[in-house]
Amino acid sequence: MTTLVTEQMREQYETDGYFILERALSDEQLRLLRGGAAYAIEKADREMDAAGVDRLNLNARGKRYFSEMIYKDRPELREFLFSDTMAQICFATLGEQAYLFWEQYVIKAADPEGSAFAWHQDSGYVHEEHKPYLTVWIALDDVTEENGSVYLLPYTRSGIRSYVKHIQDPETNDRVCYFGSDPGLPVVAPAGSIVCFSSVVMHxxxxxxxxxLRRVYLAQYSSEIIMTKDGSRPWGSFEQFPVWSALR
Structure with a gap:
């Protein structure tokens, strides 16, 4: 049913929890997402200015930025999030039903110490009572080990396919789930590439x-509406993705 994601990639997602699509974005899509990145930095700096601090939540001024739900301010990003590209990825990994769960920019400025991010599962920032969801990690710049690319621990290396308990680092606010010696598999790929991985893959x-700058756009989709732990409300977004319609 899809042309972007091959059967081999589907199998790798089941076996190792991830696959990579190199140069998957068009030049127009790349320009659109980079424009959103500039806006995300400006917005985060304004929020830190208003609070009178240089570190707010996971943001550190001039070092690293985690700006979420930017698509609510910029309608063109919403069009990308529900584009044919994302539809094909969702269909291949989640099946016939998908919801936009979360969206954010992850941007690292030049900094030898303060821009690293600890071993975690994306599910570790939610709670244990949900099905694993999909993370779509989009490189807006060429990513290398030198500029802070992502390192993955595939299922076959970690032996883990489910949520594990995380410990919060009091200095960085990072949640950490792995303290072993495996350095992980580095992702080295050109701008416009997409890394698709499960929310329980350690990275x-x-x-x-x-x-x-090393700029990444992160979109996350789930096969269900993920609720808060007490079940009182949706955790993040809960816009349904009409996968079948998008693929017709």
């Missing part, structure tokens, strides 16, 4: 040792 990222 980390290094510091940006270059003098340029």
């Amino acid at each position: 980390r990222s290094g510091s940006n040792l270059t003098d340029r």
Whole structure:
């Protein structure tokens, strides 16, 4: 039913929890997402200015930025999130029903120490009572080990396919779930590439040792509406993705 995601990639997602689509974005899509990244940095800096701080939640001024739900401010991002590209990825990994769960920019400025991110599962930032969801990690710049790319621990290396308990680092606010010696599998890929992985795949990222930004756009989709732990409300977004319609 899809042309973007091959059967081999589907099998790799089941076996290892991830697959990579190199140069999957068009030049127009890349420009659109980079424009959103500039806006995300400006918005985060304004919020830190208003609070009178240089570190707010997971943001650190001039070092790393985690700006979420930017698509609510910029309608063109919403069009991308529900585009044919995303539809094909969702259909291949989640099946016939998908919801947009979360969206954010993850941006690292040049910083040898403060822009690393610890071993975690994306599910570790939610709670244990949900089905694993899909993370779509989109490189807006060429990603290398030098500029702080992501490192994955595939299922076949970690032996883990489910949620594990995380411990919060009091200095960085990172939640950490792995303290072993495996350095992980580095993702080295050109701008416009997409890394698709399960929310229970352990991953980390290094510091940006270059003098340029390393920008990533993150979209997450689930096969169900993920609720807060007490079941009182949806955790994040809950917009249904009409996968079948998008693929016709």
